Amino acid sequence: MHQVTTRTRASTIAGIAALALIAVGLILPAFAPRSLIQDLFFILTMLTLAQLWNLIAGFGGMVSVGQQAFVGIGAYALFAGVILWGWDPVPAILLGGLAAFLLAIPTAFFAFRLAGAYFAIGTWVIAEVTRLLIAQWKTLGGGTGTSLPREATSDIIGVEAIANLFGLRDAAARDVLAYWLALALAVATMAAIYALLRSRTGLALAAVRDNDNAAQSVGVDARRVKWLVFLAAATMTGLVGALIFMQTARISPDAGFSLTNWTAYVVFITVIGGIGRLEGPILGVLVFWGLQTAFADYGSWYLLALGLLAIATMLFAPRGLWGLIADRWGIALFPVQRRLILEGAKDG
Amino acid sequence: MIWLDVLVQGILLGGLYALFAAGLSLVFGIMRLVNLAHGDLIVFAAFAILLITATFGLNPFLAALIAAPLMFAAGWALQRFVLNRVLGKDILPPLLCTFGLSVALQNGMLEAFSADSQRLSVGPLESASIDLGPVTVGTLPLLTFASAVAAIFVLNRIFYTTALGRAFRAVSDDPTTASLMGLDPKSVFAIATGLAMVIVTLAALYLGVRANFDPSIGPARLLYAFQAVIIGGLGSLWGTLAGGAIIGVAQTFGAQINPEWQILAGHIAFLIVLLIRPRGLFPRAVD
Amino acid sequence: MALLSTHGLTAQYGQFKALFGVDLHVDPGECVAIIGANGAGKTTLMRSITGVLRNAPEMILHNGTPIGALPADQILQRGIAMVPEGRKLFPSLSVEENLLIGGQVRKGSGRWSLNEIYALFPILKDRRHSPGTALSGGQQQMVAIGRALMSNPGLLLCDEISLGLAPVVIRDIYAALPAIRATGAAVIVVEQDISRALAVADRVYCMMEGRVTLTAPAKDVTREAIHAAYFGAAA
Ligand SMILES: Nc1ncnc2c1ncn2[C@@H]1O[C@H](COP(=O)(O)OP(=O)(O)OP(=O)(O)O)[C@@H](O)[C@H]1O
Numbered sequence: 001m002h003q004v005t006t007r008t009r010a011s012t013i014a015g016i017a018a019l020a021l022i023a024v025g026l027i028l029p030a031f032a033p034r035s036l037i038q039d040l041f042f043i044l045t046m047l048t049l050a051q052l053w054n055l056i057a058g059f060g061g062m063v064s065v066g067q068q069a070f071v072g073i074g075a076y077a078l079f080a081g082v083i084l085w086g087w088d089p090v091p092a093i094l095l096g097g098l099a100a101f102l103l104a105i106p107t108a109f110f111a112f113r114l115a116g117a118y119f120a121i122g123t124w125v126i127a128e129v130t131r132l133l134i135a136q137w138k139t140l141g142g143g144t145g146t147s148l149p150r151e152a153t154s155d156i157i158g159v160e161a162i163a164n165l166f167g168l169r170d171a172a173a174r175d176v177l178a179y180w181l182a183l184a185l186a187v188a189t190m191a192a193i194y195a196l197l198r199s200r201t202g203l204a205l206a207a208v209r210d211n212d213n214a215a216q217s218v219g220v221d222a223r224r225v226k227w228l229v230f231l232a233a234a235t236m237t238g239l240v241g242a243l244i245f246m247q248t249a250r251i252s253p254d255a256g257f258s259l260t261n262w263t264a265y266v267v268f269i270t271v272i273g274g275i276g277r278l279e280g281p282i283l284g285v286l287v288f289w290g291l292q293t294a295f296a297d298y299g300s301w302y303l304l305a306l307g308l309l310a311i312a313t314m315l316f317a318p319r320g321l322w323g324l325i326a327d328r329w330g331i332a333l334f335p336v337q338r339r340l341i342l343e344g345a346k347d348g
Numbered sequence: 349m350i351w352l353d354v355l356v357q358g359i360l361l362g363g364l365y366a367l368f369a370a371g372l373s374l375v376f377g378i379m380r381l382v383n384l385a386h387g388d389l390i391v392f393a394a395f396a397i398l399l400i401t402a403t404f405g406l407n408p409f410l411a412a413l414i415a416a417p418l419m420f421a422a423g424w425a426l427q428r429f430v431l432n433r434v435l436g437k438d439i440l441p442p443l444l445c446t447f448g449l450s451v452a453l454q455n456g457m458l459e460a461f462s463a464d465s466q467r468l469s470v471g472p473l474e475s476a477s478i479d480l481g482p483v484t485v486g487t488l489p490l491l492t493f494a495s496a497v498a499a500i501f502v503l504n505r506i507f508y509t510t511a512l513g514r515a516f517r518a519v520s521d522d523p524t525t526a527s528l529m530g531l532d533p534k535s536v537f538a539i540a541t542g543l544a545m546v547i548v549t550l551a552a553l554y555l556g557v558r559a560n561f562d563p564s565i566g567p568a569r570l571l572y573a574f575q576a577v578i579i580g581g582l583g584s585l586w587g588t589l590a591g592g593a594i595i596g597v598a599q600t601f602g603a604q605i606n607p608e609w610q611i612l613a614g615h616i617a618f619l620i621v622l623l624i625r626p627r628g629l630f631p632r633a634v635d
Numbered sequence: 636m637a638l639l640s641t642h643g644l645t646a647q648y649g650q651f652k653a654l655f656g657v658d659l660h661v662d663p664g665e666c667v668a669i670i671g672a673n674g675a676g677k678t679t680l681m682r683s684i685t686g687v688l689r690n691a692p693e694m695i696l697h698n699g700t701p702i703g704a705l706p707a708d709q710i711l712q713r714g715i716a717m718v719p720e721g722r723k724l725f726p727s728l729s730v731e732e733n734l735l736i737g738g739q740v741r742k743g744s745g746r747w748s749l750n751e752i753y754a755l756f757p758i759l760k761d762r763r764h765s766p767g768t769a770l771s772g773g774q775q776q777m778v779a780i781g782r783a784l785m786s787n788p789g790l791l792l793c794d795e796i797s798l799g800l801a802p803v804v805i806r807d808i809y810a811a812l813p814a815i816r817a818t819g820a821a822v823i824v825v826e827q828d829i830s831r832a833l834a835v836a837d838r839v840y841c842m843m844e845g846r847v848t849l850t851a852p853a854k855d856v857t858r859e860a861i862h863a864a865y866f867g868a869a870a
Pocket residue numbers: 648651653671672673674675676677678679680720
């Protein structure tokens with residue numbers, strides 16, 4: 001008797017803990033101060049971006065340094081929906097996902113033509129092209145950008161209900177709404193990635209990452225899997241981008257398509273936490289948030305140190321902090337490796 | 349006649365981009381490593397030249413002569429102590445390392461040199477020009493292009509006619525068998541990166557004398573270099589000259605139509621070439 | 636003192652153990668043959684000696700000096716060169732460049748030079764500017780041997796130099812062996828063809844499943860002993 005399982009005792013506990021955490025997260029706005037909600041919004045959106053980048057780079061081997069393209073286009077789509085077509089900002093977030101999806105098609109088309117590591121710079125070029133094109137869009141402020149009009153931000157769907165429910169002022173209620181949406185996106189993204197990695201497609205992705213040719217010879221359509229994962233990640237990234245800039249209510253090409261904010265930070269979070277594992281970005285984002293809170297005032301010194309930290313991680317602990325922890329104690333909260341369990345192996 | 353002028357300017361600008369690209373192409377050809385900090389290293393070299401110029405009151409051309417061996421040493425050490433340790437089957441670690449380096453370098457330079465624009469001054473040479481009949485070209489752009497041709501010529505000679513070049517090709521083909529020939533692939537890699545940094549210094553010299561630079565402009569130089577490499581065809585050094593020229597011409601034509609379109613036009617030209625010739629104009633048989 | 640000796644040499648690929656304590660020695664000027672079935676560990680043994688696979692220092696001695704932990708390039712500098720299994724010519728290098736790269740880190744002055752190699756394998760001189768991989772299998776093997784000789788080794792390791800070649804070509808290649816031995820170099824030949832191994836070698840080792848199962852002077856080893864050592868069957 002044997003069965004293949006990915007479950008471990010730690011993973012069962014982690015599953016229960018995750019559900020409890022989500023429940024706490026949902027009711028948190030009832031008693032948490034506004035600043036905590038704002039911090040959590042930042043953590044959750046960065047976590048989602050990091051998980052998505054981890055999916056394509058860590059699990060799929062597609063090292064994109066152009067994810068800012070999808071954040072930016074998602075944000076601009078939301079602004080277009082609200083400003084040009086009078087949409088409510090919340091449904092306009094969906095426009096962000098759609099725009100990112102549409103942009104991801106030509107991006108993948110071009111970048112997949114580039115050999116190995118040159119893929120990275122290819123995605124970067126696309127992000128630059130998108131930024132430059134968007135900067136030509138004069139009705140959305142061209143190179144200097146624009147803000148969401150007051151009328152649009154003042155009566156977002158649900159804000160009034162939240163304000164009444166918790167007895168908050170409108171601005172704080174908007175934060176709660178954004179936080180809930182960020183929580184929903186983070187949970188949905190991580191659940192989807194977890195499910196994907198445990199599915200047949202997840203196995204295929206691992207095969208593609210390790211070796212394109214070998215994957216092909218065992219009947220995995222490598223191209224299809226890569227396209228699927230890349231498009232899905234881009235779409236989600238667009239949704240997150242739209243949400244982030246709905247909250248900021250102001251956009252410019254430089255902010256929307258910032259390499260530092262939407263790719264460098266995201267890469268550092270994943271690398272420092274542990275690339276190629278679901279736990280990595282979770283740990284990474286907490287470390288990052290701590291560093292950010294403590295040192296962000298140091299500006300470029302801070303970024304210099306982050307860059308060096310990423311290099312040091314690659315040199316001395318290539319599987320990141322979580323890798324160190326897993327090696328030390330052998331735990332996996334969200335296991336995606338398959339283990340063979342032999343029942344009755346003792347008497348066999 | 350204006351368009352002929354624009355065309356010539358573009359081709360000469362391509363010389364600069366070929367200089368950006370040659371080092372990237374060399375390193376990729378030998379160890380399949382894409383250095384995402386390549387553009388920032390160019391800017392770093394430009395600051396090194398500036399510093400030497402200012403400290404010793406030297407002409408930038410002489411300063412570059414001093415900077416070149418220093419940059420060789422820096423490249424050698426970078427490869428030896430960092431990149432060699434992460435090089436392997438998996439392309440992720442070296443990419444992430446050089447990405448970290450890119451961010452670290454940019455911000456380090458920002459702290460050291462501030463965000464102000466700088467320029468390497470070469471006096472009257474800056475505005476000198478030569479009358480070539482139908483067009484008049486700047487002496488500096490012409491010198492840049494000639495240097496690019498010379499650099500690529502020398503690199504090709506090194507690559508195909510010297511013992512060092514033989515070692516480059518052997519470790520690129522098969523590092524394990526090369527080590528059976530008594531070569532240490534890691535030291536060969538270190539020399540290659542050092543050599544690439546010498547080219548980077550040359551590129552930095554012309555970058556600095558032709559236009560303003562500041563710590564933030566590295567990534568864009570990386571993109572131009574990369575585009576020139578891909579258009580030229582992986583592994584072809586002469587191809588990078590053609591690739592650089594295409595980007596340069598597209599940029600000058602774009603700028604002629606609308607100054608805001610300069611950079612965009614270069615990127616679009618790259619995408620068009622990638623669309624119709626995904627392996628570049630002069631692809632090598634292998635790879 | 637033996638020129639080269641291994642002592643309880645082990646090797647593994649990841650979890651898989653390929654050698655379980657191999658003891659072997661080669662005297663100066665001696666020609667030793669290693670035979671054994673596919674997968675016996677012959678190539679692994681060669682890769683361990685030449686430093687492609689690293690070992691504990693004391694597992695391999697060269698003139699009494701521990702060299703087990705040295706990297707491949709330093710092993711070569713000590714005068715141990717290998718003709719690797721499958722020839723492994725550099726595709727980007729011409730025939731002549733393949734030879735030259737073998738001599739790039741020559742040890743002192745020795746017999747072998749480009750001209751000497753061309754004298755040994757005249758056909759290579761005509762093809763010197765072709766890419767190494769554009770030659771026939773036999774010619775490629777000659778390049779691989781010449782390339783190893785260019786470092787003037789005191790010990791030459793030949794891993795299955797007859798693999799995939801026609802009998803006449805194999806004969807031509809083995810015809811070079813006396814000239815090589817005449818320089819005083821010791822030779823280890825890994826060979827599947829037992830009678831050829833016995834014909835060229837002073838001594839043979841037989842390997843099976845990562846162990847040495849027989850060692851004997853080539854001239855008085857019996858067919859039965861080899862059969863037993865080769866297949867592990869009770870003789
Ligand atoms: N790179 C490798 N990774 C994993 N296992 C290997 C590797 N190379 C060899 N092996 C295994 O080690 C064992 C010994 O292989 P080796 O190549 O040394 O045998 P051999 O005697 O040279 O065989 P042949 O006569 O076929 O060349 C074999 O079981 C083989 O499958």
